[in-house]
Amino acid sequence: MRHQPSYKLGDCNATDGSGRGVPEPNWAARAIYSTARRELHWNVRKVIVVIITLVVLLLAYSVARSATPMVDLPAAITSLGQATPVTVRLHDPRGVRSVRAFVEQNGARYQVFDSTQPSKSPDSTWGFTAVLKTTPQLQSGKAKLIVEATSNDLLRRTGRTERDVTVVTQPPAVSVDSEQHYLYLGMADLATFNVSGYWTEAGVRVGDEKFRAWPMAGGKPGLFSMFAFAWNMPTDTVPMVYASNGTGSDVASPLVVVFPKKEQPKYKVRDLQVSDTFLQKVINELDPNGTGDPVARFVKINSEMRRANNKTLSDLQFKTADRFLWSRPFMRQPHSQAESSFADVRNYIYHGQKIDQQVHLGYDLAVTQHVGVQASNDGKVVYAAPLGIYGNCIVVDHGYGLQTIYGHLSRIDVHEGDMVRQAQVMGISGQTGMAGGDHIHFAMQLDGVQIDPKEWWDPHWIKDHIAKRVELPGFKP
Secondary structure: OOOOOOOOOOOOOOEOOOOOEOOOOOHHHHHHHHHHHHHHHHHHHHHHHHHHHHHHHHHHHHHHHOOOOEEEOOOOOOEEOOEEEEEEEEEOOOOEEEEEEEEEEOOEEEEEEEEOOOEOOOEEEEEEEEEHHHOOOOOOEEEEEEEEEEEOOOOOOEEEEEEEEEEOOOOOEEEEOOOEEEOOOOEEEEEEEEEEOOOOEEEEEEOOEEEEOEEOHHHOOOEEEEEEEOOOOOOOOOOEEEEEOOOOOOEEEEOEEEOOHHHOOOOOEEEEEOOHHHHHHHHHHHOOOOOOOHHHHHHHHHHHHHHHHHHHHHHHHHOOOOOOOOOOOOOOOOOOEEEEOOOEEEEEEEOOEEEEEEEEOOEEEEOOOOOEEEOOOOEEEEEEEEOHHHOEEEEEEOOOOEEEEEEEEOEEOOOOOOEEOOOOEEEEOEOOOOOOOOEEEEEEEEOOEEEOHHHHHOHHHHHHHHHOOOOOOOOOO
């Protein structure tokens, strides 16, 4: 029978039962080992904590830098046809990884675009064509266009936008009036027509100019458009009635036109002498802080400023009433003499040298100095302020894109938004802007295209070309 070793506390000579001695345990070594092991465990825990902290910080940093893409569809996207171009603008600091587009209708979703080509640009534009002929299940009517973009960062967030649209499976159709339209350079006319089917834009197109369609007054069926044949339009241009549904399915039909070649206006070409006094007057008034050669400054005013001023006038077409504001023929400034006519070509001569050439799109009407400038017809003031070469300028809207322009005034007595009556004095004539003497620059524009006013001064023309074709309330020939 084996004996178990026995130890006694404090016994330095313990035996194992056989009489042999047992070595005393090394307590110091054991203490050192235990301490080292505890330190190792602590260091491991610290490393783990550091790693976890770094991972958390990295994730937090990634989350902080992550963003949801912003997806923007142009407001013009309101309908989808068989093949409609769509442009999408995206913003994401890390770029986008993919873009997808869908059309939803009657609870079903159809994919019309899918791109997985990453872009690192924070701002990008993606274009695609929504080809609906590949999804014959879609029907004409209401639907929803959905565009989704996935971020290029770690979290791959997805941004989306959606737009109510109209699915159009057939193009619109137009039918035009059968009247003969006598056209003259620089002048205007009116056409009536009908558009059937779904459409978003219609009117008359003359070359590269468009003139809006308006509903017939009094609730009558059909549309009409007042349009201009610009002074510099090629004479073989045929005005077209057009309609568009915003999907690329435009349709057009020509008007019946007569272009009397022998009766077309003959524009004058005249040399305008530029004196040192006039040159200094112009640059001091319109370029007071400019430097450099005075002739170069004058030419820049006469060309670049003129274009900018005409652009400002043209943009006033969007400040127009959707009704006739007038009922009588337009009035020419009483007792005035025309010092210059519409579309006169002016060669500017300085010390015997031609320094510039411009076209004068209006009438210079002179009476006496500081005469009261009268409104040509009833309307609403849409501009009353200085305007470069036109000096102090007033623009009156008469409805349906037709507006009159009064320039070079020494004083303006009306404000934007005022309603004026025919013959009402709106200011005083003068020679502000590029005027060499006291007179009124009188002009007219139709949907931003400047036209010859003389037709609108003629009551017979108003009767035959306007009042016989559309309802002109209160008109008495």
